[in-house]
Amino acid sequence: MVSDAKPALPHPLPGAIGLSHLSAYDWEAADGVCGGSPHLHLVCTEAYVVTGGRGAVQTLSPDGYRDIPLAPGSIAWFTPGTVHRMVQGGDLRITVLMQNSGLPEAGDAVFTFPPEVLADPEKYAAAATLPPGTGPETAAAARRRRDLAVEGYLALREALVAGDNGPYLEFQRAAARIVRDKVPTWRDLWRAGALATAERTGAQLDALAGGEPAYLGEATAYEAAPTRLGGFGMCGRRDEYNLPGTTLPYRSE
Template sequence: MGGFGSGAVLPGGIGVSKVTVYDVATQAGPPGGTPHVHLACAEGYYVLAGSGTVETLNTKGYTETPLQAGTMVWFEPGTIHRLINGGGLVILALMANSGLPEAGDAVLTLPPRHLADREAYQRATALSGEGDARTTAAIARRDLALQGYADLRERYESDGPIALASFFAAAIRIVQPQLADWRHRWEQGARRLADATGTALDALEIGDAAYLERAEVGRLNAPTESGRHGMCGWLDIYETGVTRA
């Protein structure tokens, strides 16, 4: 019967990253991350240290959720979100589908001219340079996304949920070339483990312990990548074995 795998995939096929949220102030407000949306994955934040806020906007409305050590908040695909760093904010990001959000399932809320097509979006979001230069580029990208985010919030206030429709349509067009890779990650991660659970339940019903004898242990002693410039901050990433198709 099918098993749960080699131990390389985390329970439930989730992905994990430690995020040290950007502490560089915006052009018009407090420091924080880049507003963006995921199209296929739910995401959760567990606050490790510091304090702040996560702003969320979806068709149900705009909310602000205070964050402090021990807080956990999560949201489904279609929820635009942005972290505000109130001081020393560090979170553990829990992502569906083997960390698919860090593998492309994220679209920034750029102004419409940068969402016209995939090439325009990639030009606007690409980061260059190293060290401080790369940080400067990441912050410039964030501030550009904040312009589009402010417009979305303003239009939502006047027009309601329909204000998000054009952004969602543009986001879908941008990510469509990536869908084969996303499907592969889902099949080899969350779907495979869910199927393995069903097979285990079948075995338990007939008293078959064979799958228990194949159990393994997985371990990562340290992040597989540290200090990457992400959307919300500097990332320590734990790659858990599901690679690109």
């Protein structure tokens, strides 16, 4: 029997991850490099799966400065606190896998703006927020945001390469201050998403061990398509999926 029924979406993607697709910006920055807006995530690990083109991701971490090549089939991922900047090398396209789906979209990312912007919540919010839509006004604002993030990033990188990790550590502390008030909301999202998914697996293991796999009677399949194409993300033009209870539209885009 073939069924045309389309089930609802009460469950998140595998592992409660977030999913989007990016085409890296080809705008040239002050250092002559084309690419996205450097930033970090406070509690989420992010992965790039390269689906086309070439480029790199530049990272700042306690390991120092790295330039990781990106080519079709390669994967790069970075843990919370790692500053990362996507660099365009020619038609770079990636699929982004994001831990703790819902948290990144709720403000887990912080741009590497200069210290005077990071120190003022109103200035930071004004610099980080883009006008709605995908037209020329939004594109111009996204490029200004990128340029401001690169300005702060280059200072951090210069100091780190010179052996001074003070500015990098202070940026991490400033980022933590910016998001502190959001933590209660993040905790709720984590409990409803990633934690609930892990706990559901535990319950399924218990059922299997007890010889009563009744939960298998709920088996089904899901489908989804991108709900926004060509949005202006942090690193590039972004196609995203707005899955109920899983991935929310980015508030800073």
